[in-house]
Amino acid sequence: MATCAWFLSLCFTLVFCLCNATRTPPISPSLDGFLTNGNFEQAPKKENLNKTVILGKYSLPGWEIDGTVEFVSGGPQPGGFYFPIPRGAHAVRLGNEASISQNVNVKPGFIYSITFGTTRTCAQDEVLRISVPAQTTDISIQTLYSTDGGDTMAIAFKATAKVVKVTFHNPGVQEDPTCGPLLDAIAIKEMPPPTYTEGNLVKNSGFETGPHTFKNFSTGVLLPPHKQDTISPLPGWIIESLKPVKFIDKKHFSVPSGQFAIEMVAGRESAIAQVIRTVPNKDYTLTFTVGDAKNDCHGSMMVEAFAGKGTLKVPYVSQGKGGFKTSSFRFQAISARTRITFYSAYYHTKLHDFGHMCGPVLDDVKVLPVS
Structure with missing residues (x-):
């Protein structure tokens, strides 16, 4: 009897060990959301404020500050200013040479994007500098692409350590010390590697992988050109123009397919490209969708596409109410790498808001070999 009990106990122990040995280790969730107090809704204590400074x-909870940093509320301000803070009630303003920074836990070797809402507070050439270890990006906020709450932008970086210090800095020295960029929301997202869909040679062809988008309010996310941000916040794609393109979501805009698309908001200064693998002298078909974002952007639009030695101009007449069309053309590869490029031929603004720049929407890009 004792031998039987011992044998049953041994069997139970072996089964328990095997079950635990094969158990999948827990996967830590990927970052995708606000930084600590990234919307600045946790205010400093009253004794730590001199008016707004x-x-x-x-x-400032969650942040380390340096220089003159103000904690401000949205709406009319002394001196005739008006601060648009659409994503919440509060924001920070960076004075001359001022900065805010925060340490963030990340995974070394992974790509991360940082999405932030910002606007200038004076009619001057204000610059916002975003720094992480081994990378610094200067973003000019002189040109505003929207007039209803400032712009949302995104940059990307590759983590070099388990903890990175993210810093937002105003490098300018303005004559008026009350000027300086306004920050009202900051989020981070761990970027998955770009993927292919079956048969399609284009990575991230539907733009479904991109930076964090704010849920409660969005004017789209501006993606800076490659010369400003060497790691793209839109995996697989190169923003190779002088001006940014805009990453838009289905919740706030009309998107032809899936959840996201690209709006080309700066005319001929707004271009997007990807280098794909091809076989020299082989024929391929490039297919893509053009439309409008249902954001009151109107007029005769034109998207030009290039692949190999082939080009196609696709006209689209927008009523600003949403809609799209699909076009395609055949090209022959001339090397093992082929660059496909898209840009908008014209400049556009909203019908009732000439200060709000907009343009045609691009989505669902496919390159398929001709059998």
Whole structure:
């Protein structure tokens, strides 16, 4: 009897060990959301404020500050200013040579994007500098692409350590010390590698992988050109123009397919490209969809596409109410790498808001070999 009990106990122990040995280890969730107090809704204590100026290096919850940083509320301000803060009630303003920074836990070797809402507070050439270890990006906020709450932008970086320090800095020295960029929301997202759909040679062909988008309010996310941000926040694609393109979501815009698309908001200064693998002298078909974002962007639009030695101009007449059309053309590869490029031929603004730049939407890009 004792031998039987011992044998049953041994069997139970072996089964328990095997079950635990084959159990899949827990996967840590990927980052995709606000940084700590990234919407600045946790205010400094009253004793750490001199009117709007924050007193003390660690007085802004979640952040380390340097220089003159103000904690401000949206709406009319003294001196005739108006601060648009559409994503919440509060924001920070960076004075001359001022900065805010935060340490973020990341995975070394992974790509991350940072999405942030910003606007200038004076009619001057204001610049916002975003720094992480081994990378610094300067973003000019002189040109505003929207007039209803400032612009949302995104940059990307490759993590070099388990903890990175993210810093937002105003490098300018303005004559008016009350000027300086406004920050009202900052989020981070771990970027998955770009993928293919079956048979399609284009990575991230529907733009479904991109930076974090704010849920409660969105004017789209501006993606800076490659010369400003060497790692693209749109995996697989190169923003190779002088001006940004805009990453738009289905919740706030009309998107031809899936959840996301690209709006080309800066005319001929707004271009997007990808280098794909091809077989020299083989024929391929490039197919893509053009439309409007249902954002009151109107007029005769034109998207030009290039692949190998082939080109196609696709006209689209927008009423600003949503809609799209699909076009395609055949090209022959001349090397093992082929660059496909798209840009908008014209400049556009909203019908009732000439200060709001807009343009045609691009989505669902496919390159298929001709059998």
